[in-house]
Amino acid sequence: MDNAATTAQKPAVVSESMIKILQGQYGNSSRGAHGYSLASYRVAERARNQIKNLFHTAEQYEVAFTNNATVALNEVLKGLIKPGDHVITTSWEHNSVLRPLYQLEAQGVFLDIVSSEPISGRLNYDEFLQKLRPTTKAVICNHASNVTGNLLDLARIKKFCVQHDLFLIVDASQTAGMVPIDLSDGKIAALCFTGHKSLYGPQGTGGVCVRKDVPLEPVLTGGDGMQSFSKVQPQELPTLLEAGTLNIPGLAGLAASVEWLKGKPDTSDLGDYFYQEAQKITGLTMYGDFSAPRVNVFSINLQEAESAIVSDLLWEEFEIATRPGYHCAPLMHKALHTADRGTVRLSFSYFTTKKEVERVLAALKNLASR
Template sequence: MGIYLDNAATTAQKPAVVAEAVTEILTGEYGNPSRGAHGYSLAGFRVAEKARNQVKELFNADQRYEVAFTNNATVSLNEVLKGLIHAGDHVLTTSWEHNSVLRPLYQLEEQGASFDVVSSEAVTGRLNYQEFAEKVRPETKAVICNHASNVTGNLLDLEWVKDFCAEQELYLIIDASQTAGVVPINLSDGKIEALCFTGHKSLYGPQGTGGVCLLKDLPVEPVITGGDGMQSFSKVQPKNLPTLLEAGTLNIPGIAGLSASIQWLMEKEPAEKLGTYFYQELQKIAGVTIYGDFTNPRVDVFSINIKDAESAIVSDLLWEEYQVATRPGYHCAPLMHEALGTADRGTVRLSFSSFTTKAEVDTVLAALQNLALR
């Protein structure tokens, strides 16, 4: 169909094993996990438990952690934030955040909580880390950070933030939507209380999958309550994890696909790193503005503008004339665009995956060069 560079939104190209795993569930003999002692239910239960163990292995999580599955990172973030933060609590966050963090925080603000935002530099989007200490309060309870910006590709100095939170005795919640599966994440030190992830991006799983890897003693209350298959006479959601955060029927076909993709990721050879090459060549094109910090480690997500053109027009031309799929606009991250100075037109975002080839990158570079000459 074309060249797909909208992987920060979702990876359209998946390993073949993902479809095979989903098909196996839909055509096999798999029932509802924890809803019976028969073979069908047990088969579904085993699929979910295998996937939980794979998530823990991927993130180097020990026995202190549990994995609860959700529909995506948005649901995971809502469950953790709304289950942990109450009236009177204060939260620190950053200008990198997606609306899946910002909108829950705005809701919590209406209910009596408060939050402050650590700002970023213009153009580079580099975080002003000193503001964490400047904005912390006695009532600060948690820090919520995007592990990598979905606009610039900038990578959080996670070790610095972990140490800050440990010193201040704050809960640390990480949005790993852009990094899970592509940047190594190690939970073995126990300094991240909750790691929220989605399955459909760099984990290469099906859409509608995701979850949270959280410490078992994290005092979260359930946001969604309902059937658990066991304590039917209880008027409240059972407190044990993962049941606390998994009311209702799990998406076993999706979880099976996610399980297959995680296994594929853990076994595959590292993909060719094309981001540095793309950036070096992109710098040679006159009229292109590149946003982000390229002096530190990052993920292969790039935001650009060409001269004074609207980002939507550039993105449309890339698709209509060159069959290159990109994402224009604000990428659900309004504070990031305010910091970058792109609130008036957004940016064109190009994001790579393991399936992106050098030939595709060269084709995209030539297309951008042609557009910049107009």
């Protein structure tokens, strides 16, 4: 029940595809014209095309691979935002957004954060317009909170950014592969994703779908296999953001998992069942806005118990894996009034069964009664 951190269960095609690379004859992509190099190049391009198809990218986008969403967000934020710029983000954000922004703030960037309502964590959308400045350059938003599971009203944020000519950067770590995302309208400047969560790929994979007109400067520079005498990183995407050797075994696994995801059923009914039954447990508090669209991520507490103690008991006594604490989202916990003890987070995957959810509910009832 800790799939929002990493999906521990992967489809078999992921390991099969990775083993094929490791046992085969694959070289360094774009570092030669021989068969070994070309074989790796084809693996990377297959993964790139799978991601483009998944997010319905138009011709104005390119996909660049990184080793997770954190690196992708750092590359986009630090490559786009400069001293004197103003940016708007939200209290929903993960530290992979907040910490780069705090670094930029220390360098002369101006930062405003849209607040959330207590307990529900509902975003105060009216604040976007209130915080707008003449120097506002970008809006950075988490597509779904990794604490409450609530989905951002992305259509509303898109409209705001178009009206005010702002770059919209979206952290899709919790939604890529779980929630349909369509980039064909071109309104999102950059969509950052990771491979190891609801895309069911291996750790060490991720990237960004970035619009080609976004004026990025490279954060990481190094080998590219082509313009060796240039003193600067090539400006063409995806090379601009792909310094160094690509993770070809990982990308093979990612391509396989994205292909496997096609046509997988919606799992929201299982989340609805958990929510309805968990509400009946005396002393259990659930956080979030359950009247709004969401993914299957739930934050709870049992009476006044520390979240770490509850999580430990769930594992030691019931073999149920959960995530306690603050989930790298400190502002969200301040809004939820859980900064003193955090929450216990449960998150489902396509592999989660109703029988497993029933086991979780029984365990929570057992602990609540104690």
